[in-house]
Amino acid sequence: MRPLIGITSYAEEASWGHWTLPAALVPLSYVRSVELAGGRPIVVPPADDGVDETLDALDGLILSGGADLDPAAERDRGELGLLTGALERDLPVLAICRGMQLLNVAKGGNLHQHLPDVVGHEGHRQTLGAFSEHVVRIAPGSRAAGILGEEARIKSTHHQAPDRIGDGLEPVGWAEDGTVEALERPGGAFAVGVLWHPEAGEDKCLFEALVEEARTYRAARS
Numbered sequence: 454m455r456p457l458i459g460i461t462s463y464a465e466e467a468s469w470g471h472w473t474l475p476a477a478l479v480p481l482s483y484v485r486s487v488e489l490a491g492g493r494p495i496v497v498p499p500a501d502d503g504v505d506e507t508l509d510a511l512d513g514l515i516l517s518g519g520a521d522l523d524p525a526a527e528r529d530r531g532e533l534g535l536l537t538g539a540l541e542r543d544l545p546v547l548a549i550c551r552g553m554q555l556l557n558v559a560k561g562g563n564l565h566q567h568l569p570d571v572v573g574h575e576g577h578r579q580t581l582g583a584f585s586e587h588v589v590r591i592a593p594g595s596r597a598a599g600i601l602g603e604e605a606r607i608k609s610t611h612h613q614a615p616d617r618i619g620d621g622l623e624p625v626g627w628a629e630d631g632t633v634e635a636l637e638r639p640g641g642a643f644a645v646g647v648l649w650h651p652e653a654g655e656d657k658c659l660f661e662a663l664v665e666e667a668r669t670y671r672a673a674r675s
Contacts, residue, residue, distance in 0.1 A: 454493075455491060455492055455493040455664075456491075456493065456513060456664055456668045456670070456671050457492070457493050457510060457511050457513075457667075457671075458487045458492040458494055458511070458512065458513045458514070458515060458663065458664065458667060459495050459496075459497040459507065459510075459511040459513070459514045459515065459535075460479050460484065460487065460494055460495065460496055460497060460515045460517055461479075461497050461514075461515065461516050461517050461528075461531075461532050461535065461552070462477040462478055462479045462496050462497060462498055462499060462517065463477070463478050463479060463499075463517070463519045463520075463528070464476075464477060464499045464526070464527060464528045465478060477498035478496075479496050479517055480652065482652040482653055483515065483517055483652045484496070486651070486657050487515070487660055487664070489657050489660070490657050490661040490663070491661070491668075492512075492513065492660070492663070492664040492667060495510070497514075499527050499528035499531045499532070500527070500531045501530035501531045501534055504531075504538050507535065508535065508539060508542060508544060511539075511544065512544075512545070512667035512668070512670050512671040513544065513545040513546070513547070513663050513666065513667030513670065514536075514539045514544055514545070514546050514547070515546075515547050515552070515663070516532060516535075516536060516546065516547070516548040516549060516551070516552025516553075516555055516556065516646075517549055517552060518549050518550035518551045518650060519551045520551070521551075521613060522551065522554055522555060522558060522564070529555070532552075532555055533555065533559055536548075536555060536556065536559050537559060540642075540644060543641065543642035543670070544642070544670060545642060545643040545644070545663055545666035545667050545670055546643065546644045546645070547643075547645055547646075547647075547659060547660070547663040548636075548647070549646075549647060549649075549650060549651065549652065550610070550647070550648055550649065550650055551611075552646065553615075553636060553646030553648050554613055554615065554648075556622070556636060556646045557615045557618065557619045557622065557636060557646070558619070559619065560619025560622050561619045562615055562617045562618050562619030562622065563615075563616050563617045564613045564614065564616055565613060565614050565615070565616045566613060567613070568612050568613060568614045568632065569612065574630070578609065578610045578611055578612050583610070584608035584610050584650065584653055585608070585609045585610060586607065586608055586609070587606070587607065587609060587629065588605070588606050588607075588628075588629060589604070589605050589607050589626045589627065589628055590603065590626065590628075590629075591604065591605060591625060591626050591635065592624075592625040592626070595623075595625035595637060595639075596625070596637050596639070596643070596645060597625045597626055597635050597637055597645055597647075598625070600645075600658050600659060600662045601658060605626075607634070607647075607649035607650075607654070608649055608650045608651075608653045608654055609648070609649045609650070610650065611648055614632045614633060614634075614648060615633045615636065615648075618633070619636075621638055621641075622636045622637070622638055622646075623636065623638070623639050624636055625637050626647065626648075632648070634647065634648045634649065635647050635648065642666075642670075643662070643663065643666040645662075645663075647659065
């Protein structure tokens, strides 16, 4: 049986057919990436109850991208609960873009609220609704480097980024302008965050790494 990978979903208004309604949704690229990596994707709706019940069913967790963090929002409350529970269980976690920002904040870090004010350019998100591309340097010997190598060309669309790094996390990836682009939890279970969108690229190595860790987690608990 394939390991079950939960993907947190957006809480957005969406349109289909003749309807426009609030919806729990996630770009199909996340689902396809998990499938290609050998996992079984499960879309997790935003909710701040039933966290343990949800985590009991999962072998791995992806925190997906989306809008800026808002602690008052149902999505943030639900994802903080899922993330905290996942880290306590050593459930493998891949945190993507907004998800990496949430990981940093959950561990006591904070964010640059508008990155262009810090780095002086719009290179991380040149056009709304489109990906920018740039190179990221990965720390030698890190878990991320073992997956990606020491340099990766990535697809990016964000205007916030980690400032103070959260407790127990280590920065392991940087853009040319010094922006922290990857975080991981060293010495523990798989918990990797990237500020870019690997689901939008051809290389699925981050998803493959997550699925392999999830397979090991599933075998250990059974």
